[in-house]
Amino acid sequence: EAQVTQNPRYLIxxxxxxxxxxxxxNMNHEYMSWYRQDPGLGLRxxxxxxxxxxxxxxxVPEGYKVSRKEKRNFPLILESPSPNxxxxxxxxxxxxxGEQYFGPGTRLxxx
Amino acid sequence: xxxLNQSPQSMFIQEGEDVSMNCTSSSxxxxxxxxxxxxxxxxxxxxxxxxxxxxxxxxRLTAQFGITRKDSFLNISASIPSDVGIYFCAGYNAGxxxxxxxxxxxxxxxxP
Numbered sequence: 001e002a003q004v005t006q007n008p009r010y011l012i013x014x015x016x017x018x019x020x021x022x023x024x025x026n027m028n029h030e031y032m033s034w035y036r037q038d039p040g041l042g043l044r045x046x047x048x049x050x051x052x053x054x055x056x057x058x059x060v061p062e063g064y065k066v067s068r069k070e071k072r073n074f075p076l077i078l079e080s081p082s083p084n085x086x087x088x089x090x091x092x093x094x095x096x097x098g099e100q101y102f103g104p105g106t107r108l109x110x111x
Numbered sequence: 112x113x114x115l116n117q118s119p120q121s122m123f124i125q126e127g128e129d130v131s132m133n134c135t136s137s138s139x140x141x142x143x144x145x146x147x148x149x150x151x152x153x154x155x156x157x158x159x160x161x162x163x164x165x166x167x168x169x170x171r172l173t174a175q176f177g178i179t180r181k182d183s184f185l186n187i188s189a190s191i192p193s194d195v196g197i198y199f200c201a202g203y204n205a206g207x208x209x210x211x212x213x214x215x216x217x218x219x220x221x222x223p
Contacts, residue, residue: 004153033211040215041215042114042199042213042214042215042216043154043199043213045210045211048209048210050209056209058210090153090154092153096208097141097142097203097208099144099156099159100144100156100201100211101156102153102154102155103153104152104153105151105152105153
């Protein structure tokens with residue numbers, strides 16, 4: 001089944017404790033992206049990747065890192081999480097300029 | 112970043128009613144996409160539009176790519192309770208194919 005998977009689905013952590021949210025897709029898509037969703041603010045792009053080893057900042061990249069060592073994986077790293085990063089996170093993938101397919105989301109709470 | 116103007120922001124309707132929502136931009140778009148997000152889930156693609164004037168249906172849903180290439184419309188006919196969710200428009204700007212631009216969503220509630 002074609003899909004985007006994310007792990008974990010739920011995460012509660014404390015300020016400053018590094019964490020990684022994984023994302024994997026099995027559709028051979030070149031493009032992958034991370035979004036955060038907050039009430040009233042819609043979907044805001046954090047980082048995106050056009051292909052392996054090619055990443056770029058989205059609209060809200062501060063406090064996040066990404067890497068794209070393999071085509072199928074695009075992990076999101078929070079080196080020192082803060083409470084303002086409490087949010088619902090989505091990974092998405094697509095062919096270039098194509099329809100994006102989303103993972104199920106990761107709900108992160110930073111206390 | 113750039114955002115699309117999506118309206119209405121929310122709708123509360125009776126089961127069986129038709130629904131219309133739209134999305135506008137100040138610049139020309141090459142592609143329009145309509146998504147639905149249910150509580151606790153990721154957005155799911157409903158309809159994709161690639162040509163000005165294109166009219167595409169998916170069951171009770173119909174979407175159109177405006178002829179000016181600056182707007183798109185989504186209609187839902189004979190709404191049912193499972194239509195509840197947030198509907199998002201998104202699109203690729205003619206000048207930048209790297210970034211999908213999003214609207215803020217239309218929240219739909221259906222009263223049985």
